[in-house]
Amino acid sequence: MARFGILTSGGDCPGLNAVIRGTVLQGTSVHDHEYVGFRDGFKGLVYGDAMDLDRSVVRGISQQGGTILGTSRFGPYVEPDGGADNIKVALERLGIDGVIAIGGDGTMAAANRLLEDGIPVVGVPKTIDNDLKATDYTFGFNTAVEIATEAVDRLRTTGNSHKRCMVLEVMGRHAGWIAMYAGVAAGAHAILIPEQPESLEQICEWVTSVRDRGRSPMVVVAEGFKFPDMDEAHSHKGMDGFNRPRLGGIAEILAPLIEEHTGIETRATVLGHIQRGGVPSAWDRVLGTRFGQAVSDLVADREWGKMVALRGTDIVRVPFSEAVGHTKTVPLEYYAGSRAIFG
Ligand SMILES: Nc1ncnc2c1ncn2[C@@H]1O[C@H](COP(=O)(O)OP(=O)(O)O)[C@@H](O)[C@H]1O
Ligand SMILES: O=P(O)(O)OC[C@H]1O[C@](O)(COP(=O)(O)O)[C@@H](O)[C@@H]1O
């Protein structure tokens, strides 16, 4: 009987458990597969730390946030125990025929390297940032947008009551999709994204024009937003597990600047991990389940080096090369169109 190992890697994302369940149900019911789950991302793969995944283990997990397998930013080539040769030994010991890596751009880059080193591996795209180019949407994004939209709605009522300017910071390292969708959905007066620097003067002009017609300004800013004179996004929290700067905090810089330059009392809120945790939306559960079923079919066909993806309404198979190294940013024409009605 064919046996496959699943891992979840990188930042967690609502819908990961729906993928795990969809894979196991399709694989056991349709293809007669067996599955195990590697704990804590590539760490479990490197150390052969795995748990059996059968129908009873995945019962009812689609509606749970996070991942029952745990996740990490541990790299599969991390010394002294990482590397393809050690991983091959672990796979052989566990009797595993192939690996399903659920993750974002970094995970797909790592999976691609493992493939080149002879490990049979396929991928499932995951990111709340929705910045993977090879797929139209990733699960988790819809949930994050719902949470961020509700946050804007809530900030507006308190902002209106006090006649304050409210600034909400959402996630988005390289791409401002969450900021754009939540900002447009909730009718924010300015949306600031990593793709398009905006000057403080311009932001204050929007804020002032809102105030001048008797409204309370609402600004949504992505964590990766930069003023024109910034080379890198604001970071003051050190590095993450993969040695990248941890972002967050630009709203705390922006709010006092707006207050100083406009005279409007301004408050900042950083939404943080609330937008990544908790129950996935119905849409994300459906996409996660479809991805899971499709990746089970993919390993049944032994099409290594491919990732499942959503194109229009279809689930397709794309090579890792299409998934790696291309960030899906907000098109500047779309931003410009939205920007025309800021203020
Ligand atoms: N180019 C790469 N080569 C090998 N491993 C990588 C590469 N890029 C990322 N990784 C590993 O994959 C992990 C997951 O990537 P990361 O960007 O953190 O999350 P995500 O997969 O969600 O984008 C990283 O923490 C790192 O250990
Ligand atoms: O606090 P953490 O886990 O480092 O995650 C923060 C990052 O997670 C993200 O959602 C993206 O995660 P990945 O790096 O795993 O793709 C970013 O928006 C954010 O910068």
Ligand SMILES: [Mg+2]
């Ligand atoms: Mg990433």
